[in-house]
Amino acid sequence: MRSTSSMTEIEQLYCRHGAALLLFATAITGERSRAQDAIHHVFLKLLEDEKLQRATDVKAYLFACVRNAALNDVRARGRNVALADEGLAWFEPPSRDYAEEASLRRALAELPDDQREITVLHVWGELTFAQIADLLNISANTAASRYRYALARLREVMCAKENSCVDPG
Amino acid sequence: MSIPDDDQFEKYLKQFRPVAGEPLMVKEKAEARSRPLVFAACAAVAAAIVLAVVMSVLVHKPTQPPGPTEEASTTRVSMEEFGNPPPLTIASANALLESAPSFKAAIDNMAFQQESKPISEGRYSLLALLSKEDVKQ
Numbered sequence: 001m002r003s004t005s006s007m008t009e010i011e012q013l014y015c016r017h018g019a020a021l022l023l024f025a026t027a028i029t030g031e032r033s034r035a036q037d038a039i040h041h042v043f044l045k046l047l048e049d050e051k052l053q054r055a056t057d058v059k060a061y062l063f064a065c066v067r068n069a070a071l072n073d074v075r076a077r078g079r080n081v082a083l084a085d086e087g088l089a090w091f092e093p094p095s096r097d098y099a100e101e102a103s104l105r106r107a108l109a110e111l112p113d114d115q116r117e118i119t120v121l122h123v124w125g126e127l128t129f130a131q132i133a134d135l136l137n138i139s140a141n142t143a144a145s146r147y148r149y150a151l152a153r154l155r156e157v158m159c160a161k162e163n164s165c166v167d168p169g
Numbered sequence: 170m171s172i173p174d175d176d177q178f179e180k181y182l183k184q185f186r187p188v189a190g191e192p193l194m195v196k197e198k199a200e201a202r203s204r205p206l207v208f209a210a211c212a213a214v215a216a217a218i219v220l221a222v223v224m225s226v227l228v229h230k231p232t233q234p235p236g237p238t239e240e241a242s243t244t245r246v247s248m249e250e251f252g253n254p255p256p257l258t259i260a261s262a263n264a265l266l267e268s269a270p271s272f273k274a275a276i277d278n279m280a281f282q283q284e285s286k287p288i289s290e291g292r293y294s295l296l297a298l299l300s301k302e303d304v305k306q
Contacts, residue, residue, distance in 0.1 A: 010193075011193060014193045018189060018190050018193070019186070019187040019188065019189045019190065020187050021190075022187065022188070022189070022190040023187035023188075035190075036190050036191055039190060040193065040194065043193055088188075089188055090187065090188060091185035091186060091187060091188060092185070092186045092187075092188055093184075093185055094184040094185065100185075101185065104182070104185055123179060123182050123183060124182075124183070124187050148175065151175050151178055151179065154178070154182070155178050
């Protein structure tokens with residue numbers, strides 16, 4: 001059985017990265033409940049196998065595990081709900097503007113899968129392009145260029161409406 | 170006002186904070202998973218205790234058990250020595266009925282068998298010894 005310190009370590013990792021991992025898994029599965037199941041599955045597996053101690057980059061390893069679990073879930077059950085159609089918020093928007101939140105969700109949903117993954121990993125997961133490249137088995141340049149395409153597309157969709165997409169300063 | 174710069178737009182996106190998930194049920198699940206292990210350990214300990222008791226009983230038994238007829242006779246002797254009458258069996262009842270002059274006499278013999286047997290040589294009755302001993306005031 002795993003020691004209490006390791007359990008605490010895993011709980012701390014969940015506290016630190018849980019929200020970004022959940023967003024990443026939701027961006028793959030399309031359903032928050034399934035994404036949550038995938039994350040719980042990953043963390044329980046980590047607790048049992050004690051593989052985390054062998055990981056050199058713990059954060060990247062966590063995202064890789066969650067990606068595999070979410071993709072397995074999508075393969076096994078199919079994506080029954082279109083992305084962003086579930087109605088549950090993915091984000092806590094600034095100044096509680098949930099119209100903006102829905103707009104971002106829709107914009108993310110319109111992105112191709114690989115671009116959406118890279119955007120979530122880089123913006124909210126705070127992974128570097130090198131880490132993303134390792135995770136997705138692509139080059140860092142490819143990751144960076146896909147990210148730029150994704151940003152341009154997001155900006156186009158979100159800033160199309162007048163007075164939306166306000167400059168944070 | 171739109172954001173033409175990628176960095177500025179990225180900052181804008183970061184203002185949206187991902188919604189936190191449900192708390193991790195690691196402790197409860199880990200405890201639930203360990204519960205069968207605890208149960209198995211308790212069962213193993215209980216089984217070991219039972220085995221130890223059985224083994225101790227078997228060890229304290231005589232190593233060379235007597236044969237069936239010999240065992241029966243020793244059992245009967247020891248029961249007689251301790252004042253217990255031999256059990257009434259169909260064979261002994263038949264023998265009594267054959268030897269008795271009447272049915273009533275046979276029944277009486279069965280009912281009123283002598284219970285106090287003489288103590289074998291070299292043994293003393295504790296009751297007799299106690300009755301002889303002076304009681305200190």
